[in-house]
Amino acid sequence: MRLYAFYINSSACSGCKTCQAACKDKNDLKPGVNWRRVYDIQGGEWKSENGVYISFPFAYNLSISCFNCETPKCVNACPTKAIYTNENGLIVIDHDLCMGCRYCEWVCPYGAPQFDQDLKMMTKCNLCEDYIIVGKKPSCVDSCPMRALDFGTYDEITEKYGTIAQVFPLPDPGLTGPGLVVKPHKDAIKANSESAEIYVREDL
């Protein structure tokens, strides 16, 4: 059963990365470790109209973190049982067990587990557990100036925003059952047919 869910309004997201910065600040993350990442998706094509070529570019953003999946690949794949679902229903990492093999990094289609070069172990978003157990929302959600993010129980979020969880370049939600609802950007429908790509990957 999916306990919690994030809502991402891709139409409203301006790609400012305040959520990413708030997450890094709250969790004291080192450079290179981004529990929340804002993906910049761009694409488009040239079309000929009456002998004149006109460009039709599009771009949108997606703010991605751990979605506390229903069938988490990371939990099943971890050989040491370092990644587990805790008493609050959140998927977390026990650093007394993690051996830093990075297999969870391979199996997660959302790129949630992140390797910490100093710790030499995996780390991941814990949905700001300390906040949510006292009824607050994760720092990324509250920091968003565009109010493009929301968080709540899965039932609350799906009731408010529907159940769409797939938009380019997100994977098939059937793979892991993520706690995620997306409001796609109006141009996201073009992404599959018009060679959209994730830009500036080095920022992620």
Place this chain on the structure above:
Amino acid sequence: MNENFTSLLFFTILSQMAVGTLIFRELILLRGGFEFISYQFRKRSLQVIVILLFLSLVIAFLHLGNPLHAFNAIKNFGKSWLSREIFSLSLLMAALLLYLIIVLRNNHLRTERIISFISVMLCISFVYSMIKLYMIPSVISWNNPFTPVSFIITTFLCGLILLAVIIWKNFDGFNYIIALLTAILVICSLANSILFYGTFLKQVYYLFIIRTALSIISLLIITVLNFRFQSNKTGIWWVILSLIVVVSEIINRYIFFLSFEKSGL
């Protein structure tokens, strides 16, 4: 390719080579009868396999961020293929050490047969676990039939060629069969990689050219060996052939890791 992949590249090649050598060794023993095969061959081949497997195990540790926690690695045996792979490898290592002790004592042929059977079963379990752990649904470039075919071919090809280097003096009769099998496996390996690379071939065409050249040289050496079976100077050719085959397989595995591409993010 990051440092994580580099050690995994050598771990997979060396461990598969050790496993392949062991499987062919046991086939030879089964065909020739344990008591009729020379003690020197039984001892030397097993020593090489144990050293190779131990080396692969050490290399595997290099890719871990925190090797001190490695003793937890079989905790998720029920769900994780990585756990199962590590478990199979640990059991195989233990079985081979026991096997080696028995062979060195040279007076328990019945026990040798039993431990030989157990070791081969563990080899199969190990390679199967390795295949399953690399066939990750979210890694689209690996989750296809070319991955198991590639792993199985490398296991048999590298194993066979190492065994040929170990036994070339002792088993003239086998040389023809080994040469023929090697040629077939070299061709299969190249064919599998051509199919696997697919659209990815454009990015690695220079490596593919090197690999094709090495495969052709391997086949030429096998042809030369075919005419020199009676000569007692074929040893150097087997060594050269084995080096070329292993380098070619390393390039193939390098391309395999280079092709890493996830669906999603």
